Amino acid sequence: MIIASYDAGALEQAFGIGMSGVEGLGTGAGWGRVAPGGATDGHHHDESELFVIVRGRGEFVVDGARHPAAPGTVVLFEPFESHVLRNPGQDDTAGDGGDLVFFTQYWRDAERAAARAAAPAGFGDRPVFVFSTPPTPNGDLHLGHLAGPYLGADAFTRFQRMNGAEAYHLTGSDDYQSYVLGAARADGRTPAETAAHYSAEIAETLRLMDIPVDQYTVTDQDPGYREGVQDFFSRLTASGGIAVTERDALYDAAEGRYLYEADVRGGCPGCGGTTSGNLCEECGEPNTVADLTDPRPAGAASTAAPRRAPAARWNLPLHAHAGEVRAHHRRGRVPARLRELADRLFRRPALDIPLTHPSDWGVEPREGDTDGQVIWVWPEMSYGFLHGIQSLGARLGRPWRAADPAPDWKIVHFFGYDNSFYHSVLYPVLYRLAFPGWTPDIDYHVNEFYLLDGEKFSTSRRHAIWGKEVLSPETVDSVRYFLAATRPEGLRTDFRRAAYEAVLADTLIGTWQQWLTDLGARVAKHHGGRAPDAGNWTPEHTAFLARLGSRLTAVTAALGRDAFSLNQAAAELDGIVRDTARFARAEGLLTDTPGWEDENRTAVALELAAARLLAHAAAPVMPRFAARLAAALGQDAPSAWPRTVELLTPGTALALADAVFFQPAPDAEPPLTPWLTRIARTALRLADDEQIAHRTLTQLAAGSLQAVTVQYQILDALDVDLSMDELLHGGTLAELAAVIAERAEPSAVAALTSGEAR
Numbered sequence: 001m002i003i004a005s006y007d008a009g010a011l012e013q014a015f016g017i018g019m020s021g022v023e024g025l026g027t028g029a030g031w032g033r034v035a036p037g038g039a040t041d042g043h044h045h046d047e048s049e050l051f052v053i054v055r056g057r058g059e060f061v062v063d064g065a066r067h068p069a070a071p072g073t074v075v076l077f078e079p080f081e082s083h084v085l086r087n088p089g090q091d092d093t094a095g096d097g098g099d100l101v102f103f104t105q106y107w108r109d110a111e112r113a114a115a116r117a118a119a120p121a122g123f124g125d126r127p128v129f130v131f132s133t134p135p136t137p138n139g140d141l142h143l144g145h146l147a148g149p150y151l152g153a154d155a156f157t158r159f160q161r162m163n164g165a166e167a168y169h170l171t172g173s174d175d176y177q178s179y180v181l182g183a184a185r186a187d188g189r190t191p192a193e194t195a196a197h198y199s200a201e202i203a204e205t206l207r208l209m210d211i212p213v214d215q216y217t218v219t220d221q222d223p224g225y226r227e228g229v230q231d232f233f234s235r236l237t238a239s240g241g242i243a244v245t246e247r248d249a250l251y252d253a254a255e256g257r258y259l260y261e262a263d264v265r266g267g268c269p270g271c272g273g274t275t276s277g278n279l280c281e282e283c284g285e286p287n288t289v290a291d292l293t294d295p296r297p298a299g300a301a302s303t304a305a306p307r308r309a310p311a312a313r314w315n316l317p318l319h320a321h322a323g324e325v326r327a328h329h330r331r332g333r334v335p336a337r338l339r340e341l342a343d344r345l346f347r348r349p350a351l352d353i354p355l356t357h358p359s360d361w362g363v364e365p366r367e368g369d370t371d372g373q374v375i376w377v378w379p380e381m382s383y384g385f386l387h388g389i390q391s392l393g394a395r396l397g398r399p400w401r402a403a404d405p406a407p408d409w410k411i412v413h414f415f416g417y418d419n420s421f422y423h424s425v426l427y428p429v430l431y432r433l434a435f436p437g438w439t440p441d442i443d444y445h446v447n448e449f450y451l452l453d454g455e456k457f458s459t460s461r462r463h464a465i466w467g468k469e470v471l472s473p474e475t476v477d478s479v480r481y482f483l484a485a486t487r488p489e490g491l492r493t494d495f496r497r498a499a500y501e502a503v504l505a506d507t508l509i510g511t512w513q514q515w516l517t518d519l520g521a522r523v524a525k526h527h528g529g530r531a532p533d534a535g536n537w538t539p540e541h542t543a544f545l546a547r548l549g550s551r552l553t554a555v556t557a558a559l560g561r562d563a564f565s566l567n568q569a570a571a572e573l574d575g576i577v578r579d580t581a582r583f584a585r586a587e588g589l590l591t592d593t594p595g596w597e598d599e600n601r602t603a604v605a606l607e608l609a610a611a612r613l614l615a616h617a618a619a620p621v622m623p624r625f626a627a628r629l630a631a632a633l634g635q636d637a638p639s640a641w642p643r644t645v646e647l648l649t650p651g652t653a654l655a656l657a658d659a660v661f662f663q664p665a666p667d668a669e670p671p672l673t674p675w676l677t678r679i680a681r682t683a684l685r686l687a688d689d690e691q692i693a694h695r696t697l698t699q700l701a702a703g704s705l706q707a708v709t710v711q712y713q714i715l716d717a718l719d720v721d722l723s724m725d726e727l728l729h730g731g732t733l734a735e736l737a738a739v740i741a742e743r744a745e746p747s748a749v750a751a752l753t754s755g756e757a758r
Contacts, residue, residue, distance in 0.1 A: 006031045006054065006101055016041035017085075027107040034058060036089035036098040042331045044082050046113045049106040051075045051085070056100035058087040064126055064408035064441055069100065079113040082331070123160065123561070126410045127400075128167040129389055130157045133415040133423075134174040134217070134381065137198035138183035141205040142464030143495055144450040144457025147483040149414035152445055154211040155484070155566055156412065158620035159559040162641040170388040171206075172217030173199035176362040176377045178261040182299070191361045195220050205467040210476050210623055215392040217384065225387055228402055229363045232383035233355075233375050235434040237367055242316045242355060242433070244369045248290035249311035249354075250277075252297050253304040258358040259289060259297060264306065266292030270344075278378075281418040281449075284341050286353060313354040313370060321429045322346040328428040333443035333562060337417070338424040345425060353426065355379050382427040385411070405435055411442045412561075420446055445564055448488035452495050465495070474663040477625040478504045484621050485570035501665045507574060508662040509694055514732065515581045516629070519607050520656025521699045522591070527604065529657075531634070533650035534605040535598030544583050544606055548613055548645045551576045555617045556641070566621065573618055580610040608633065608648045611656070616642045625661055632659040657699075660691065664734070671753045672737040672744075676714075680733055683709045693734045697727055717752060718744040 004022040011018030011033055017040050022029040028047070034040065034056075051060075053073040060067040060075055061084040069075070069085065077083050087100040132153035135145060153169050160167035175195040184194040199218050206213060219225050236242050250259040257263070260277040268275040269292065270285035276298065277289040289295070295306050325346070329339050345351060355376050356365060362374030386402035389409065393400030400406070413423050424444050431440050449456050457464045470479055482500045486493050523529060551572055558568035587603035590596045612633055619626035619638040627637040634652040677693050683706045686692060692700060697707060707727050715721050720743045722736070730736055741749050 004029075004031075006103075008033065008099075015043060022103075025105065027105045029103070029105045032085075032102050032104060034085055034087040034100040034102075036087055039084050039086040041327065042082060042084045044080050045106075046079050047106040047108050048079055048112065049077045049083075049104060051077075052103045054101045054103055056087065056098065058085060058100040060085055061407070061439075063124055064406070064410070066407070069102075079109070079116045081116075122163060123165045123167075123410050125166070126408045127398075128160060128165050128410045128412060129385075129392075130160075130167055130169050130412045131385055131388070131414065132169065132171045133413075133419055134172045134219075134384065135202055136177040136179050137173040137175060137195045137202060138177065138179045139198055139464075140201045141209075141467045142457050143467065143470070143479075143483065144452065144464065146205075146209055146467055147450045147487040147495070148416050148447040150206065150209065150211055151480060151483055151487065152447065152564075152566060153412075153414040154209075155559065155569070155620040156414070156445070156561075156564060158623065159641065160561070162619065162639065164640075168214040168392060169212070170215040170217070170385070170392060171213055172215070172219065172384070172388065173202060174377060174381060174384075175199065175218065175220035176374070176380060178263070178359065178361070178377070181361055182262055192220055205471070208471040208476065209467060210480065215388045215395075217388045217391060219380075219384060222387070222391070225384075226363050228387050228390075229375060229380050229383050230366045231403060232386075232434055233365050233379075234367070236355075236379075236430060237314070237365075239433040239436070241320075241429075242314050244312050245315045245352070246310040246312045247288065247315060247352060247354065248308050249313075250289050250292075250295055250306040251309060253307050256307075258311070259295075259306055260357055263298055264289060264292065264295055265298045266295035269293065279418065279421060284417055284420045285345060286351070286421050288352065288354065311358070313373060314356045314365070314367075316353045316355055316426075316429070318351045318353050318426070318429060319346060319348065321432070324432050325425055325428055328440070328442075329424070331439070332441055333445075334424060335444060335446055337446060338420050338444055341420055342425050345421070378422045378426065379430055381422065382430045385427075405431075405438045405440070407439065407441075409441070411440065412445065413442060414445045414447075417446050417448050443561065448490070448492045450486075450488050450495060451492055454494060457495075465497070473624070477622045478508050478662055480622050481508065481570060481573075481625075484566035485574075487566055489565055489567050504662065504665055509664060510731070510735065511574075511581060512577050513660070513662050513694060514696070515577060515584065516611060516632075516656055516659065516661065517695060518699055519584070519604075519611065520632070520654060520659065521701075523604060523608070523654055524657050525701075526591070527601070529654055531608050531648040531650055531652040531654060532601040532604055534602040534647060535600075537602055538599055540583075540586070541599075541602050541606060544579075545609075545645060547579055548576070548606075548610055551579065552613060552617065552642060552645055559620055569617075569621055573614065573621065576610060576614050576617065580607055583607070583610075605647050605650075608654075609645055612648055613642065613645055628659065628661060632656045660694075664694065670734060670738040670741050672741050672749060673734045675717075675752055676710075676733050676737045676740070679710055679713050683713075694732045696729075696732055698729065702728070714740060718748050720744050 002024045007020065010020040012020065017038060018033040020031050053069045053071055055071060058069045060069055089098060130153050132149035135141060157167045157169040173195060180191050180195050184191045187194055203216055250264060251257065252259060262276055264277040265274060268280040268283060268285065269287050270280060271283035273280060273282045279286050290308060296303060297306060325342050329342065356370050356373040357376055358372050359374045362377060363380060364374055386405055389400050390402040415423050428440065431438065452463060452465060455463060482503050555569055555572035557563050558565050558572055584607055591600055611629065615626045615629040615633065616638040630637055632655045633648060634654055673693050680692060684700055684702055707724060711722055711727055718740060720740050730739065
């Protein structure tokens with residue numbers, strides 16, 4: 001017999017409360033006490049855990065929802081299910097000091113934990129607000145912007161909606177950035193005119209990128225925004241957590257102008273690298289400007305060292321909140337990169353962050369302690385997210401208020417690493433001060449810098465490929481796919497136009513398009529253009545179906561909330577196509593062999609199942625392509641995420657053979673392509689307006705006689721002898737044209753192409 005009794009004197013601090021162990025029960029077990037006003041630390045673990053409330057009253061908080069806890073309440077938590085037990089406090093009617101006492105048992109079940117880890121985690125019935133960092137309206141969006149927060153947030157939101165979540169994508173323009181002032185001077189406009197102009201350009205680029213936004217807040221034009229920011233700042237001042245204090249600041253030695261952000265450069269006090277004022281993009285650490293080493297004005301005629309003088313500003317002693325930030329980082333999805341940054345910052349003995357700066361562009365505090373100053377735009381942004389939720393709610397008829405954030409709000413942020421300090425360290429502290437009763441539940445998704453030919457994309461230096469330069473209805477799918485495949489998720493990556501064109505030509509056109517067109521041609525030839533029913537199954541067929549199931553599992557994980565990675569999602573989409581192309585080549589050996597008709601139609605039915613899976617799995621990443629592919633398969637645009645791999649309904653009419661999903665890059669076709677397609681049209685008696693450059697002779701139903709005719713004309717004109725196997729199985733007409741150009745004399749190619757142009 002084992003008898004264990006609760007003993008308050010045996011408790012030790014663990015998980016934020018008092019705990020004591022009970023030995024010999026065959027599982028982990030213990031007593032716990034939550035004092036009035038206290039709560040367990042939020043945590044996730046691989047054990048199942050059972051709670052039995054013995055004394056007192058409180059509540060379990062799970063994903064923002066509150067569940068009563070009273071004597072006799074029993075609660076079982078699954079592995080990895082987050083939970084907090086709170087004791088809001090009560091009268092000492094029982095003489096126990098108002099304590100909430102519980103008994104707990106916990107145990108490991110590896111199979112159960114693995115199943116829970118593999119299952120896609122959802123958000124339940126909570127509203128999910130997905131924010132892409134509001135861009136600075138000092139220029140349009142370039143591919144570096146689009147590859148990072150905006151494509152990431154869009155794909156994430158689309159996937160969550162396909163899985164039944166109430167998810168919204170919110171962003172806007174961050175009008176009061178100091179960088180807008182520099183752009184205004186360069187453009188000869190007022191800051192308000194500059195912000196309005198580029199905000200509209202940004203919204204249009206998002207539209208061209210197929211990124212619909214549920215709430216787009218233009219901060220300088222929103223009628224209630226300025227007052228809301230002032231209310232939020234007044235909450236901060238009333239909390240006592242910020243105060244007006246004098247700290248050193250820098251001023252231009254010649255003009256006396258206050259220097260911060262883009263106006264000054266110097267050595268980062270954290271990593272030593274060159275940085276602008278207030279934040280180092282390399283190491284992510286903030287600076288107070290006055291602590292820069294060897295500071296110099298940026299972009300000014302004067303190169304003299306700035307003058308140092310004290311300035312009274314609203315300051316936040318951030319170092320006093322290390323424990324709160326760490327607790328916040330245990331609550332949601334916070335990558336190690338962000339947790340390491342926070343720990344590095346809090347190793348400093350002190351970190352006072354100015355929250356206001358002298359400027360005439362921005363929102364002034366109501367408090368008169370700092371005349372001539374505005375609320376720094378980065379703390380302002382923390383309110384802006386809540387304001388966006390309120391504005392969205394007003395349009396939807398939902399009671400969401402920025403001044404009263406709800407415990408069930410799930411917030412998901414997408415941003416670049418250079419914004420990490422603000423989002424994951426500064427904002428949780430500001431929320432704690434402004435709303436002490438709110439425990440924000442926030443997930444963070446961070447990307448690194450996307451480089452252009454080895455250097456950072458830069459709006460201010462105009463070193464960029466702008467979204468509008470490359471986006472059109474014909475290119476948006478290929479651009480989204482390439483950016484998804486190469487976006488800098490864990491490391492910096494480099495955009496090179498030649499690499500994009502190679503992926504377009506070799507992957508999307510040369511592999512995806514070619515397989516889908518060939519599949520459509522075979523269905524038209526052997527099944528009258530309709531999906532066949534599966535017949536007899538071979539072991540290879542069942543193995544391929546299992547392989548498709550594995551791909552579905554992998555792409556589901558790649559787009560899920562915990563392991564979200566567009567790099568991995570793009571790789572899995574390409575994997576579906578390449579797996580199926582290999583399967584089709586192997587099964588195609590018996591396509592025209594009598595006696596194997598039942599097996600052949602099973603193979604085709606499985607290929608169509610793969611195409612259907614591709615349409616659904618591509619929807620978050622390439623929504624336009626997904627809708628067009630679904631339509632070619634006789635299906636509605638994908639709206640729900642598939643749980644299994646499904647065959648098409650037998651008899652479904654298909655339009656795959658003539659569907660064109662991807663267009664070649666302009667001027668990317670080999671110079672002999674027009675000549676070779678003209679020869680093929682003549683030999684096959686095809687219409688002049690039929691697009692055939694990216695189809696094979698086999699797909700065009702060329703027989704041996706027509707192939708010989710094409711072969712002879714190539715030999716006669718260019719002295720290049722292609723074999724029949726190369727002609728029929730060597731690729732599309734455009735690819736054959738490239739092979740011919742490589743083997744022919746350059747002078748002969750030049751003469752032929754110049755004659756073709758005439």
